[in-house]
Amino acid sequence: MVKYTIGVDYGTQSGRAVLVEVGTGKEVATAVKEYTHGVMDEFLPDGKTKLGIDWALQHPADYLEVLQCTIPEVLKKANVSPDHVIGLGIDFTACTVLPIDCNGTPLCMTAEFSSNPHSYVKLWKHHAAQEEANRLNEIAEKRGEIFLQRYGGKISSEWMFPKLWQILNEAPEIYQAADQMVEAADWVIYQLTGELKRNSCTAGYKAIWHKQDGYPSREFFKALDPRLENVVEEKLSSTIVPIGSKAGEITEKAAKLTGLCAGTAVAVANVDAHVSLPAVGITEPGKLLMIMGTSTCHILLGDEEKVVPGMCGVVEDGVIPGFMGYEAGQSCVGDHFEWFTENCVPSSYYEEANQLGISIHQLLTDKASTLQVGESGLLALDWWNGNRSTLVDADLTGVLLGATLLTKPEEIYRALIEATAFGTKMIVETFRKYGVPINEVYACGGIAEKNAFMMQIYSDVLNMDVKISASSQTPALGSAMFGAVAAGIERGGYESISAAAKDMGGVKEAIYQPIKENVEVYDQLYKEYARLYDYFGRGENNVMKVLKQIKSRSSQSNKGETVC
Numbered sequence: 409m410v411k412y413t414i415g416v417d418y419g420t421q422s423g424r425a426v427l428v429e430v431g432t433g434k435e436v437a438t439a440v441k442e443y444t445h446g447v448m449d450e451f452l453p454d455g456k457t458k459l460g461i462d463w464a465l466q467h468p469a470d471y472l473e474v475l476q477c478t479i480p481e482v483l484k485k486a487n488v489s490p491d492h493v494i495g496l497g498i499d500f501t502a503c504t505v506l507p508i509d510c511n512g513t514p515l516c517m518t519a520e521f522s523s524n525p526h527s528y529v530k531l532w533k534h535h536a537a538q539e540e541a542n543r544l545n546e547i548a549e550k551r552g553e554i555f556l557q558r559y560g561g562k563i564s565s566e567w568m569f570p571k572l573w574q575i576l577n578e579a580p581e582i583y584q585a586a587d588q589m590v591e592a593a594d595w596v597i598y599q600l601t602g603e604l605k606r607n608s609c610t611a612g613y614k615a616i617w618h619k620q621d622g623y624p625s626r627e628f629f630k631a632l633d634p635r636l637e638n639v640v641e642e643k644l645s646s647t648i649v650p651i652g653s654k655a656g657e658i659t660e661k662a663a664k665l666t667g668l669c670a671g672t673a674v675a676v677a678n679v680d681a682h683v684s685l686p687a688v689g690i691t692e693p694g695k696l697l698m699i700m701g702t703s704t705c706h707i708l709l710g711d712e713e714k715v716v717p718g719m720c721g722v723v724e725d726g727v728i729p730g731f732m733g734y735e736a737g738q739s740c741v742g743d744h745f746e747w748f749t750e751n752c753v754p755s756s757y758y759e760e761a762n763q764l765g766i767s768i769h770q771l772l773t774d775k776a777s778t779l780q781v782g783e784s785g786l787l788a789l790d791w792w793n794g795n796r797s798t799l800v801d802a803d804l805t806g807v808l809l810g811a812t813l814l815t816k817p818e819e820i821y822r823a824l825i826e827a828t829a830f831g832t833k834m835i836v837e838t839f840r841k842y843g844v845p846i847n848e849v850y851a852c853g854g855i856a857e858k859n860a861f862m863m864q865i866y867s868d869v870l871n872m873d874v875k876i877s878a879s880s881q882t883p884a885l886g887s888a889m890f891g892a893v894a895a896g897i898e899r900g901g902y903e904s905i906s907a908a909a910k911d912m913g914g915v916k917e918a919i920y921q922p923i924k925e926n927v928e929v930y931d932q933l934y935k936e937y938a939r940l941y942d943y944f945g946r947g948e949n950n951v952m953k954v955l956k957q958i959k960s961r962s963s964q965s966n967k968g969e970t971v972c
């Protein structure tokens with residue numbers, strides 16, 4: 409009898425489920441659910457409570473809706489009975505964190521706190537804790553905290569402790585009322601199995617947890633703020649469980665929600681980027697995977713723990729047990745293009761796209777692909793949502809250089825694509841410079857799937873072959889594979905994620921290869937990009953931060969509305 413496993417991938421805008429055949433990795437059915445509340449970056453669901461600059465929230469009810477809609481849909485589409493499904497795995501954006509009470513209820517879903525913005529899920533790209541991150545980094549550096557090295561020298565404002573500290577500073581009542589602060593990934597597993605177990609991947613990459621040393625010391629937290637001295641015991645106390653293990657089984661309640669059988673094995677939660685590595689078949693060092701969507705994450709295995717400036721983190725067993733897992737990232741990739749299409753493209757382009765029956769992205773890509781490398785005279789810095797690696801600074805902003813009265817939308821679109829490719833090259837060069845080899849490059853995610861022209865640019869800029877994941881739902885496939893590992897051999901699954909990767913992961917046959925003439929021009933453009941990167945990013949010209957301060961002051965004095 410054929411067995412199946414399900415993976416659910418929680419992205420920035422939607423959640424997707426895929427039903428996969430165990431053994432072959434064949435994706436039998438997929439279903440997507442856009443989040444009902446989307447990303448809340450201006451107002452709470454009441455439409456009145458205004459959010460501050462750089463806020464980004466989600467609503468946890470949307471996560472349950474994903475389970476409720478997509479799992480029955482894939483079972484129905486594939487005509488598969490739930491008792492043929494042996495396991496379930498999920499992956500999530502991270503650090504995406506929420507306060508819950510002692511029953512596991514999110515504080516934003518209680519009458520008392522539903523109009524308090526700090527009670528909601530702080531999405532990975534919530535960047536309003538930069539001040540806390542700056543203070544944390546200063547204090548950690550002064551105290552010579554060695555954990556800083558494992559995070560490239562800086563803790564990002566996207567990660568757990570800056571976000572918790574922001575809650576404590578701005579809404580101490582929420583901090584007090586929270587029984588636990590949890591990654592959304594772990595909260596969903598809690599809803600499925602009835603047990604709160606924290607996964608070692610988010611704990612390691614996002615919450616400064618180390619397999620041997622645990623969390624930073626009480627003294628460190630006390631030095632940040634005396635109220636944080638016992639943050640670990642008070643707010644993060646539940647068990648940390650290694651990825652690749654079983655979290656529990658579907659409860660009766662979760663069976664009603666999902667249509668799965670009670671008792672189905674559920675894997676410990678994982679992160680969307682990290683879970684993708686085995687799904688493209690990577691189980692060894694030297695192979696960099698770019699997970700390209702709203703943002704890009706770069707995941708790489710290594711044999712040794714090296715200190716690489718500006719990486720997001722190196723975590724033992726963080727991706728595949730037995731290896732060091734490295735992460736780096738760019739906070740703004742697809743978001744960059746979305747912003748551009750929503751704000752800077754004339755209606756005539758939309759009309760043309762409509763007439764041709766293609767998306768605006770496709771139209772701009774088609775037009776951009778007729779240009780020669782360097783023809784537009786434009787160069788951009790890809791910091792529309794800050795810089796995650798290698799500068800770790802959410803206060804950096806975008807730059808477009810070289811525009812004239814003749815500049816066309818497709819030229820800017822292309823410059824934005826190139827900027828993201830240059831940003832990736834900077835990351836690749838930094839890893840290599842600090843002793844972490846990168847010999848091959850792979851890509852997956854929405855963009856790797858949808859935009860061939862962009863992938864060719866990456867190959868040209870990196871001057872390397874780029875291989876593409878065989879799956880169009882790579883994170884979900886990776887999660888499904890972890891689901892099969894949670895089920896174990898006795899239920900028809902796998903003993904390890906490496907064994908599952910051999911059978912179920914892989915890449916497409918077609919490979920993007922660098923085009924020599926393009927490589928030469930891109931080398932010149934990259935030199936200029938690297939100069940701008942240092943100039944604006946390493947303190948030579950702090951104009952971006954000055955502008956941000958002025959913006960913040962002006963917007964606060966502008967209105968009488970509640971601004972959080």
Ligand SMILES: Nc1ncnc2c1ncn2[C@@H]1O[C@H](COP(=O)(O)OP(=O)(O)O)[C@@H](O)[C@H]1O
Nearest residue numbers: 419420421701702742743746769853854858859
């Ligand atoms: N053809 C395209 N080329 C480049 N970017 C695209 C294209 N189509 C959509 N995008 C961008 O891809 C992003 C969504 O990526 P996807 O991988 O589907 O989701 P997520 O990041 O939520 O997992 C959006 O930011 C969107 O602007």
Ligand SMILES: O=C(CO)[C@@H](O)[C@@H](O)COP(=O)(O)O
Nearest residue numbers: 419420501502681701702703
């Ligand atoms: O930061 C991480 C993983 O560490 C991602 O979850 C985050 O960049 C969001 O990913 P997406 O762009 O939504 O795929």
